[in-house]
Amino acid sequence: MSHSAAAQEDEMNEKVFKEIAEDMRIKVEIKDRKYHLQTYKKCFLGTDAIKYMMESGFAESVEDAEGLGHQLVSRGYVVHVTKEHDLVNKDYFYHFKQDAPFHGAKASEKEGKEGKAPSSWTGVFKGLGGAPWGDVKGKQPGIVSTLADGNIKIQDEAKEKLEKLEVSPLDKYNTELLESVHPLKWDDPDGKDRYNLVVIGGGTAGLVTAAGSAGVGARVALIESELLGGDCLNVGCVPSKALLKSAKIAHYIKSASKYGIVSGDAKVDFGKVMERLRRLRASIAHHDSAQRFSTLGVDVFIGRGKFISKKQVEVNGKTLTFHRAVVATGGSPFIPPISGLDKVKVYTNLQVFNMTVLPPKIGVIGTGPIGCELAQAFVRFGAEVHMFLRGKSILRKEEEDARSVVASSMEADGIIFHRMVTYNKITQVEGPDEKKSGHPYPLIEIEITKEGVAQKILVNAIIVAAGRKPNVYTADLDKAGVKFDPKKGVMVNDKLQTSNPNIYACGDCCTKYQFTHMADFMARIVIRNALFFGSGKVSSLLVPWATYTDPEVAHVGEYEMDLKARQVEYDTYTKHLKDNDRAIVESSTNGYVKILCKKGKDVILGATIVGDHAGDMISELTLAMQSGIGLGQIASVIHPYPTTAEAIRQAGDLYNKTKLTPTVARTLRNLLAFRRS
Numbered sequence: 001m002s003h004s005a006a007a008q009e010d011e012m013n014e015k016v017f018k019e020i021a022e023d024m025r026i027k028v029e030i031k032d033r034k035y036h037l038q039t040y041k042k043c044f045l046g047t048d049a050i051k052y053m054m055e056s057g058f059a060e061s062v063e064d065a066e067g068l069g070h071q072l073v074s075r076g077y078v079v080h081v082t083k084e085h086d087l088v089n090k091d092y093f094y095h096f097k098q099d100a101p102f103h104g105a106k107a108s109e110k111e112g113k114e115g116k117a118p119s120s121w122t123g124v125f126k127g128l129g130g131a132p133w134g135d136v137k138g139k140q141p142g143i144v145s146t147l148a149d150g151n152i153k154i155q156d157e158a159k160e161k162l163e164k165l166e167v168s169p170l171d172k173y174n175t176e177l178l179e180s181v182h183p184l185k186w187d188d189p190d191g192k193d194r195y196n197l198v199v200i201g202g203g204t205a206g207l208v209t210a211a212g213s214a215g216v217g218a219r220v221a222l223i224e225s226e227l228l229g230g231d232c233l234n235v236g237c238v239p240s241k242a243l244l245k246s247a248k249i250a251h252y253i254k255s256a257s258k259y260g261i262v263s264g265d266a267k268v269d270f271g272k273v274m275e276r277l278r279r280l281r282a283s284i285a286h287h288d289s290a291q292r293f294s295t296l297g298v299d300v301f302i303g304r305g306k307f308i309s310k311k312q313v314e315v316n317g318k319t320l321t322f323h324r325a326v327v328a329t330g331g332s333p334f335i336p337p338i339s340g341l342d343k344v345k346v347y348t349n350l351q352v353f354n355m356t357v358l359p360p361k362i363g364v365i366g367t368g369p370i371g372c373e374l375a376q377a378f379v380r381f382g383a384e385v386h387m388f389l390r391g392k393s394i395l396r397k398e399e400e401d402a403r404s405v406v407a408s409s410m411e412a413d414g415i416i417f418h419r420m421v422t423y424n425k426i427t428q429v430e431g432p433d434e435k436k437s438g439h440p441y442p443l444i445e446i447e448i449t450k451e452g453v454a455q456k457i458l459v460n461a462i463i464v465a466a467g468r469k470p471n472v473y474t475a476d477l478d479k480a481g482v483k484f485d486p487k488k489g490v491m492v493n494d495k496l497q498t499s500n501p502n503i504y505a506c507g508d509c510c511t512k513y514q515f516t517h518m519a520d521f522m523a524r525i526v527i528r529n530a531l532f533f534g535s536g537k538v539s540s541l542l543v544p545w546a547t548y549t550d551p552e553v554a555h556v557g558e559y560e561m562d563l564k565a566r567q568v569e570y571d572t573y574t575k576h577l578k579d580n581d582r583a584i585v586e587s588s589t590n591g592y593v594k595i596l597c598k599k600g601k602d603v604i605l606g607a608t609i610v611g612d613h614a615g616d617m618i619s620e621l622t623l624a625m626q627s628g629i630g631l632g633q634i635a636s637v638i639h640p641y642p643t644t645a646e647a648i649r650q651a652g653d654l655y656n657k658t659k660l661t662p663t664v665a666r667t668l669r670n671l672l673a674f675r676r677s
Helices: 003-027 046-055 062-074 121-127 143-148 156-165 172-181 204-215 230-235 237-254 270-288 290-295 369-381 400-413 516-532 560-565 581-585 614-627 646-658 662-676
Strands: 031-035 038-045 078-080 093-096 195-200 220-224 299-302 305-307 312-315 318-327 331-333 361-365 384-388 416-418 421-430 443-450 453-459 461-464 468-470 503-505 545-547 552-557 570-576 592-598 604-611
Touching (some): 046 062, 172 230, 195 516, 204 290, 220 312, 230 270, 369 461, 443 461, 560 570
Antiparallel strands (some): 421 443, 592 604
């Protein structure tokens, strides 16, 4: 069958299904129905639908009718009230498409009508000729300058949103991203019903809260003014790990000779690296999309949500009344008060993934996980990277041994560390110049004092990763009686309740553990506590984390300095990767496994792993701590050989050897001597 004939047949089939649905809507009984305490409006029974199809001659048997019902559901004409079932011969409740609750949707396309502005990012992209902006050979895509180039014209609404959202360049991948996480035009639900839960913020914490609550039958509203998916999807975990993978491949190629491989220098096409990043990010974005959450039964509002009372939130001119609310407004980059820094363009995690051209020289302010990961990536791409430290070491929250291993690796990559510095001022000395090597970047002078001597470092771009601050000023929290601190965030108790007992908070806006996985599990506590009189406590969470430098650093539990501060006696069991067979044969021996146990016992108090895949390995120890499994028991678990994770088991062997006291050893020697006699 030809393509056109197949398309014509499909169109005819679609027409038949539509007619069946329309006729069935007239014939079956549609009314409000109650199941337990929940009332479902304008719904019909599955048994009535199956009966109609058989009596009308569309099906000869129940099996045939259910097959037809499957088609009606898959084509969107009929939907189960909780989207859990096909149309089957049971007393389940179903809606026709026209009667289903409206949870929000993309505005219909209008770009085909003359004089009408596009209602989607796809329409905007097509209107610009479908060509990606900010090509590698072109200029660095600052949104305003790009939109002003040549004859490119764009409607004011789209232009304003792009500037606000800081998504660039508008190529096909970022267009796909925006279609998912911030549709250009979105029709809000009416918001008239009272909500079990209103969630302000669509990052990890907000999304998990909304989806989980809707999944158990709550009426939920989700409000997001910027990008659904929050930092993790858009400007954090996802793009940074894509970037780091490309950087690691470049590093492997450059160091191929130590593996016996003859290869030239890696030629990094930075534009292609960033295009890959955008492609992979867009491919994941549908999981966090507005459309997906509306299909989950969540009322999705794209706009700024603000409290107007202790029981109401306003968004896009609509007033939402709630039984409970959740603040999940996240955090944002902290810009340190350095003279002149506000006068030059800086790249935080919000802008750095928009780059399409590699800056020749980069200055990195901030030596925590984000700063170290980005610095190592960019130096491996070929940039000259300077890192500025107010103190002596990077990753100050990690133990000294871990800091030392990672710093040595970064220095080996070529990163130039400036330790114990004081910032004097930052000045842009030259603008972008096509005739100079730094184009399209300017030339920036960073003046510091180190060991009493003033120095001037010239760079083309400054990456600022100097920590984060909670977003506490965007939702008018004071009008709801919610207390907050500008530095510590929303004030919550152990059950994540705010000073307003009907309002909870979770995620980066209210915790020092600013990790995606922490936001996820805080949200789970909120669902139980806010909706079901739960007693979950955030203090009960055991939180591991990882920094994805090369080598990686992962940790769970307490550090030695914590135990010393609490005057807790402990034993240390360490296995260095230079003694691990897998690490040796892979030439990845920089690192170790260190496990802290209660003095004289195998109770694990904390652990640090440094090495390749440390972030994956830490879960074994997290599980052990969570489940009360001692280090001695881990030693009895068979680990595949050869694996780096064997180092964890071998640390268990070290503990078990301590059980061989002089008395036990003497007894065993005597027993063996007796058996020889």
